[in-house]
Amino acid sequence: MARIRVQTEDFDAGAELAALAAGRTDVGGIGCFVGTVRGDVGGRALAALVLEHYPAMTERALGQIVAEAGRRWALLGCTVIHRVGRLEPGANIVLVAAASAHRADALEATAFLIDWLKTKAPFWKREEFADGAAAWVAARETDAAAADRWTEAAAGGRPG
Amino acid sequence: MSESAPLHVLYFAWLRERTGMAEERVRPPPGVASVAALIDWLAARGPGHAAAFAHRATVRCAVNQEFADPATAVHPGDEVAFFPPVTGG
Numbered sequence: 234m235a236r237i238r239v240q241t242e243d244f245d246a247g248a249e250l251a252a253l254a255a256g257r258t259d260v261g262g263i264g265c266f267v268g269t270v271r272g273d274v275g276g277r278a279l280a281a282l283v284l285e286h287y288p289a290m291t292e293r294a295l296g297q298i299v300a301e302a303g304r305r306w307a308l309l310g311c312t313v314i315h316r317v318g319r320l321e322p323g324a325n326i327v328l329v330a331a332a333s334a335h336r337a338d339a340l341e342a343t344a345f346l347i348d349w350l351k352t353k354a355p356f357w358k359r360e361e362f363a364d365g366a367a368a369w370v371a372a373r374e375t376d377a378a379a380a381d382r383w384t385e386a387a388a389g390g391r392p393g
Numbered sequence: 394m395s396e397s398a399p400l401h402v403l404y405f406a407w408l409r410e411r412t413g414m415a416e417e418r419v420r421p422p423p424g425v426a427s428v429a430a431l432i433d434w435l436a437a438r439g440p441g442h443a444a445a446f447a448h449r450a451t452v453r454c455a456v457n458q459e460f461a462d463p464a465t466a467v468h469p470g471d472e473v474a475f476f477p478p479v480t481g482g
Contacts, residue, residue: 287455287474351479355455355481357481358480359406369406372479376482
C-alpha cells in the first residue's frame, strides 16, 4: 500500500499523485503536502538547506508512521518521499500523500503524516546562509504541539 | 572466555561535529547498562564528547534504530545513536 523513499534526487509530485490512483476506481480523493525550501529565514538570505538522516533507521521510522496512519484512517494508498543532501531555495524537500475513498480520511491522514514525520523521523536540517554562516535548525515547540494533537486524538476524539 | 561485543555508537548533526566522529566502537565497563549511564561514560572520554553531551536535555537517542530514553537498557553489540531533536519535513 505504501511507497516510502529517501533520496537525493528530485521528485515529480504530479506523477506521484497519479500513481496513487492509477489503474483503480475505488479512490475518491488524494491528500498531498509538499514541503519546499524557503529562501529566507527571519529576513536572512538562505543559500541552501543540508538534510542529514540516519539511514539504518529512517525507512523503519517512516514505515511506522505510515502504518499508524493506516490504523487510524481508511487509506487506499500512501506515499512518503523525503530528500536528503544539499537543497537550494525553491527545491522540493518532502512529499506526503494519502489516498482514500473520501476526502476527510485523505486530508486528515496527510496532516498526520507530515506532523509525525517532523517529530518522529530521524532527519536533521542545517541552514547555510548566503553570508557564509551555517547553523543546525533547532526543533520547534510548534512542531511538537502539532504532533501531540494527534496523540490526544488517539486518546479520544479528533483534533480540533 | 571471549570478550563481549563492542557497542556501536553513532553521532549525528552537531553531536557528530562536537565529538569529531560519526561513529565509534566502545567497550564500557559492565556497570554501564543504560542510556543514561552510557552518556555519563562517553562524556568523560574527552573534551569533544563532554561538549556533545553538555546539554543532555537536547540530546536524543535510539537503541537498535528505535527511539530510546535515558532508562533504556543497552547491551553489548547494540547500536546506540545520539542526535539532536529531529528537524525533518
